[in-house]
Amino acid sequence: MAAVETTQRKVVLIDPATGKPIPPRAHPGYYPGYRTLAQQEYWDEATRKVVLNRIRRVPDIRFFSADEARLMYAICNRILPQDDRDEEHRVPIVPFIDKRLFDGRIDGYRFQSMPPDRQAYNLGLKGIDEIANHLYTSRFLDIGEAEQEIVLKTLHDAKPPAGQEIWDGMSVHRFWMLLVQDCVEVYYAHPWAWDEIGYGGPAYPRGYMRLEGGQPEPWEVEEKRYEWQVSGEFVSDNYEFIAGEAEHFGSPGQGGTH
């Protein structure tokens, strides 16, 4: 992987009951001790190969320039923050987005209001830096995490205060959804993320036996919740519709429904 420095991490989680920091964990989430990888002997060979390659073979950065990659790391750290994970258990996101763009793989369509994905990223990264500069007279990389979220929130709200020439040629909310989708597609493909959310992972040829009532299989674990807050004011820990109005937008159309 290209040498890419990550921004210094100051974000911590707080236990709201005690006000004390929750130290970064190897395996955050409400399913203590649950490891999908521990079940890999029950997976079919083709699936095991695909999932293990995802963990073992993190691709090199080949599409983004060194500067763009640094910026992407900072952005993805906010789109999909992992400050509650210890350094050894953070899911690499940017290398897989880079690989998709390098390989030219798309989801089978391009919105008419959007340039091709590669160009969208080149433009979008410039636009994000212009917004940071407009709001904080500084590069995105050089502002604090909470401020970085405020910069990104302007895209979520489809109200970027700078870089107008860029957003004139590219739909802001489509770019936002492209970025968020790419991040979740990588993060929630990782077995550590499956552990975190209590998802069963690959299930062939064994399948499931307990279908009703949310019961865990014998190899799954019961939920054990804990409360957490993020230190400081982080605007992403709220829910607001994209551009204030989700109704307008045809959604990304993942294959996960009907």
Add this chain to the structure above:
Amino acid sequence: MKTPLLGEFGSPPARHMLGPIQHIDVPMKRYAETEEVDFCIVGIGSAGGVLLQRLARAGFQVVGFEAGPFWDTERDWVSDESGSHNLYWEDLRITGGSDPLALGANNSGKGVGGGSVHWAAFTPRLHPSDFRIHSEDGVGVDWPMTYEELKPYYEQLELEMPVSGPAYFPWGDPHGYAYGPHPLGGVGDVLVKGCTRLGIRVVAGGPVAILAGSHGDRQHCIYRGFCLQACKVGAKASTLITHVPDALRNGAEIRDNCMVSRVNMNKEGRTCGVSYFDRHGVEHVQKAKVVIVSGYAIETPRLLLNSACPGFENGLANSSDTVGRYLMAQAGNVILGRFDQLVRMYKAPPAHALTEEFYETDPKRGFARGFAIQTVGPLPIAFAKQMMVAKGAWGWGMRRVMMDYNHWAALGLLGEILPWPDNRVQLAAEKDRFGIPVAKVTFNLHDDDKVLANYGKNKVMEVMRAAGAEEVVQESRYAHLVGAARMGADPRTSVVDKYGRTHDIPNLFVCDGSVMPTQGSANPGLTIQALAARTADYLIAYSREIFTSKKRPMEPPPIRRHLAPPETWGKGVPRIANL
């Protein structure tokens, strides 16, 4: 590695596997390009697979072209969401209009079996009223045929797939299913509970084309929840495993990884075969007496338009300027509810319970036609993308809601959107890697559609709340694709007749979802396969006329049940003798 509890897995299969048990022997028959075969089928998906099988078993020389690969399911398919991109049509298309459709994984398959590889496999029939919505409600258009004409094919294909479902299905033309229903998963439980509390009739355990009991060389469902990532188990029907094996045994050929670039015409105004690019990008020509285009609602019109030639300047079979028009998707809003109790919606097939209580026109609602409510079961990545829209989640909010994944259940609206001429497929300026112009898809919701989708969405939210959800959110989206080469009795307003024969070219047929003039609130897969079996019977009954003349017999052909793949149906099904 320890010896697994359930036996050894993972020894590489020596043969071409279509599920853990079923396999085929390759190589298959190979026709010479100089040889004029009887039929070329472009696209071996839901329709193409059935056509290929019927025509081969009837003794015709038939070659199927498929742009994607011929899957070996043990080698190529995985039990993993992110690893399944190769199942979908991921080549470039341009999508626009006021309400652009998402394509790719949402509705477009690639590879032998096509969309039936990644469908959820809900198999409701259309209702009798669907065939005459213009007569009854003054909207859309009537079909050039009745429900009764298609009914024998519905019954036949339900046995061939086969479909598991309730003993009594109360809507449309009430009927039952020969194969028993599946057990309820967490989401089905939510739908049944919510509907019951509101006094809405609901059925559970189907109808889905998923085996509830092992059947021939196919295993029954193991409830792993990866239907949309292709069924490695072999329990969910796809034409790859239900019809293609019998087609090959009867001498059909499939040329996989072959992209048909144009349908060729001769001086007499008849098609004489197709041009195509093989997997190495080399262009070839295959001669045929009849060409059937089965590329689904985007690739079919794209091919017809790209085949424009002298005498057919606006594309083939397009004298009506209808090719590409009247494209339809259904309002497929996903309604998500958070429950205090765990649901774990990744278990069980996403498709396993539904209600069609709101399917028909109800004048009190103030709009024509209606909708269905069905279970869906998004896996984590799909769910995260839904939360991005439904709650506007990102950053810490995304992490937080995803940590509650197991508390959420998802229900799908399936609402009828009417056929409009401005919803269409055209050619874009961009070209694919073969230099063929790609499709440009334009989709605009009309007022009627918006009113229906909004009412339906609110009704599903009501059901979700009645089931006990403490928080209910929703994402607007669209499901399925049909239309764009519609059938009709009038050549001035339609592309094909009721058997799929183009009005303009006597030996060019279209057979796939694109021939549907309207779509109802039913998932289209069963209807597409039923129409394909009927078109096959027409081709078989009238092959001599079609091969050599312009004669257009309209007398319905007899249904040829004996041409069904023998191992797919007829064993242990009590009602077959009476059919």
